[in-house]
Amino acid sequence: MIAPGGTIGMLGGGQLGRMMAMCAAQLGYHVHVYAPERESVAAEVSQHFTCAPWTDHDALTGFAAACDVVTWEFENVPVGPLAAIDDHLLPHPRALETAQDRLKEKRFVEALGGTPAPFAPVDSQEELLAAVERIGAPGILKTRRDGYDGKGQWRIGSLKDAEAIRLPQAPTIYEGFVTFEAEFSVILVRNREGAIRFWDSTRNVHEDGILATSTLPAGEAVTAQVEPARALARQVADALDYVGVLTLEFFATEAGPVFNEMAPRVHNSGHWTIEGAATSQFENHIRAICGLPLGDTRTVASKVEMRNLIGEDALTAQTTLAEADSHLHLYGKSEARAGRKMGHITRITR
Ligand code: AMP
Numbered sequence: 052m053i054a055p056g057g058t059i060g061m062l063g064g065g066q067l068g069r070m071m072a073m074c075a076a077q078l079g080y081h082v083h084v085y086a087p088e089r090e091s092v093a094a095e096v097s098q099h100f101t102c103a104p105w106t107d108h109d110a111l112t113g114f115a116a117a118c119d120v121v122t123w124e125f126e127n128v129p130v131g132p133l134a135a136i137d138d139h140l141l142p143h144p145r146a147l148e149t150a151q152d153r154l155k156e157k158r159f160v161e162a163l164g165g166t167p168a169p170f171a172p173v174d175s176q177e178e179l180l181a182a183v184e185r186i187g188a189p190g191i192l193k194t195r196r197d198g199y200d201g202k203g204q205w206r207i208g209s210l211k212d213a214e215a216i217r218l219p220q221a222p223t224i225y226e227g228f229v230t231f232e233a234e235f236s237v238i239l240v241r242n243r244e245g246a247i248r249f250w251d252s253t254r255n256v257h258e259d260g261i262l263a264t265s266t267l268p269a270g271e272a273v274t275a276q277v278e279p280a281r282a283l284a285r286q287v288a289d290a291l292d293y294v295g296v297l298t299l300e301f302f303a304t305e306a307g308p309v310f311n312e313m314a315p316r317v318h319n320s321g322h323w324t325i326e327g328a329a330t331s332q333f334e335n336h337i338r339a340i341c342g343l344p345l346g347d348t349r350t351v352a353s354k355v356e357m358r359n360l361i362g363e364d365a366l367t368a369q370t371t372l373a374e375a376d377s378h379l380h381l382y383g384k385s386e387a388r389a390g391r392k393m394g395h396i397t398r399i400t401r
Contacts, residue, residue, distance in 0.1 A: 053119045053341040055079030058099070060118030060139065063125025064091025066382040066392065067317050067333075070325070071124060072097045074334040080341070085114045086125075092383045093124065105129045115139040120340050122295060126150055126316055127197055141243075141294045141340040146315035149291065153195045153224045156313060163286045165310045168302075169227040176218060182225040183213045189228040194221050200390065201260015229309050231302035232272040236265075236320040237284040238298045240335040240345055245292075247285055248335070248348040250328055252277045253355070255300070255320050261390065265320045267327070267355040272303045280308040287313065296321070296336040323357040323397050324348075326378050354400035365393035376401065 053059075059075050061068045064086030072082040072093055083099035084091055094100035099117070103110035105128060115121050115136035122141055130151065133144045149159050157167040171182035173192065183190065188210060194203035207213050207225070234255045241247045253265035254273050268274070284299045291297075298318035300311040321332040330338075330346025338345055360368050365387055371377050381394035 052343060053080070056081070057119040057341070058083050058117060059337065059341070060085060060114060060121035061093060061097070062086075062121065062123035062128045064088060064093040064100075065124060066092055066384075068093030068124035069096055069382060070322075070331075070333045070380075071122075071317065071337060074331065075337045077334070078337060078341070078343070080337070083114060083118055085111070090385060095383055105132050108132065108135060111136055122336070122340050123147070124316060126314055127199075142297075142315060143292060143294075146291045146293055146297070150313050150315045151196055153193055153198075153312065154222075157224075157310070159290075160283070160287065160310050160313070163283065163290060165283045165287075166307070167226075167310045168229045171225050173218070173223045173225045176214075179213050179216070179218065179223075179225060180210065183207060183210050186225060186227045188212070191226050191228060192216065192218075192223050193226065194219055195224050196221065200262075200392075201257075204260060229302045229304060229311075231304050231309070233270065233303040234300065234311070235269055235273040235277070235280070235303060236298055236300045236318060237277070237280045238296060238318055238321045238324075238332055239281075239284055239288060240296050240332070240339050240348070241288045241293050242339045242345050243294050243342055245289065246345065247288060248345055249281055249284075250321060250324055250332065250348045251350045252280070253320055253323065253357070259390070261361060261392075262319045262359055263361075264359070265323055265355075265357040267323070267350060267352070276301070276303045276308040283308075283310065291315075295339045296332050319359065319392070319395075320357075322380070322395050323355045325380070326397050326399050327352045327355040327357075352399045352401055356398045358396050358398075359392055360394040360396065362389045362391055362393065363387050368394060368396065371396055374398070 058081045082097035084094040121139040254269040298314040302309040324331040376399045
């Protein structure tokens with residue numbers, strides 16, 4: 052158990068790290084952020100900041116030596132350099148390795164009995180044509196690595212599209228398009244002893260590949276599929292001997308839950324837990340990695356809606372402060388670029 056006054060290392064300096072750092076402070080810990088970018092909204096609310104590239108071995112080992120435990124808020128941290136600080140890291144970086152490559156991730160989940168959308172690795176135009184012929188169109192071509200919020204994705208409507216597309220200079224994967232009734236996520240926390248708790252699954256709506264809203268109650272289409280999705284998430288967490296918060300995203304389909312992707316971290320679709328659950332995902336991640344008892348994950352509201360503030364949405368959001376039981380979170384980012392997550396609002400009905 053890490054005693055109060057201990058230091059938590061945070062790889063990545065974004066809003067997820069910021070919200071975790073605020074919970075860490077509540078529990079009496081210091082946070083040391085490590086990120087390559089100068090602007091870090093997590094470092095703004097933390098005690099220490101190392102601004103250095105992921106590949107700076109000395110900076111990374113010096114940072115870890117100053118921390119009692121190191122975690123991450125950004126899932127594309129390169130895994131290679133982390134070998135040097137392996138003994139400090141929770142969760143174990145094998146979770147990052149699996150989640151960073153869409154192909155590896157889908158094969159891993161399939162081996163555990165999960166059902167992803169039909170997929171094929173694509174490294175050439177011939178492979179793409181063969182994949183579209185076998186799986187069918189429409190489908191989505193995605194880069195295997197570094198894609199998020201709909202980036203690195205191309206919709207393929209027909210074989211003709213596949214012939215015309217110029218492949219990116221990176222390995223890709225072709226996925227059949229899933230017809231779904233709803234999207235949802237399973238968010239769990241697992242402690243060092245292997246105990247697992249789940250939060251309620253919200254219904255998630257995406258716009259332009261970016262999460263727009265997460266709501267509860269999630270509706271019958273989602274709730275009917277939560278149990279098998281949780282069973283898979285539990286298997287994933289156990290297989291990785293995972294410690295902390297883990298998220299799996301699903302499509303609810305007529306044939307049952309189809310696995311979309313996993314995030315080995317706290318997740319945007321769990322931001323509602325700050326006000327809507329007895330213990331938030333951020334606090335429970337800190338509790339799990341510090342060896343503290345896990346908090347109750349029960350929902351404490353009859354209705355919840357979390358809405359992301361994207362780009363300029365954030366500029367006028369202060370007007371919502373006049374609403375009862377509406378909770379505004381702004382991440383302190385300096386530039387409201389299109390498609391950038393600037394904050395979120397959670398509206399609660401008790
Ligand atoms: P991803 O970054 O892979 O989670 O994709 C972002 C969003 O695009 C998802 O949440 C879905 O709304 C949509 N999407 C991605 N892959 C598929 C698919 N195979 N079939 C249908 N919709 C998809």
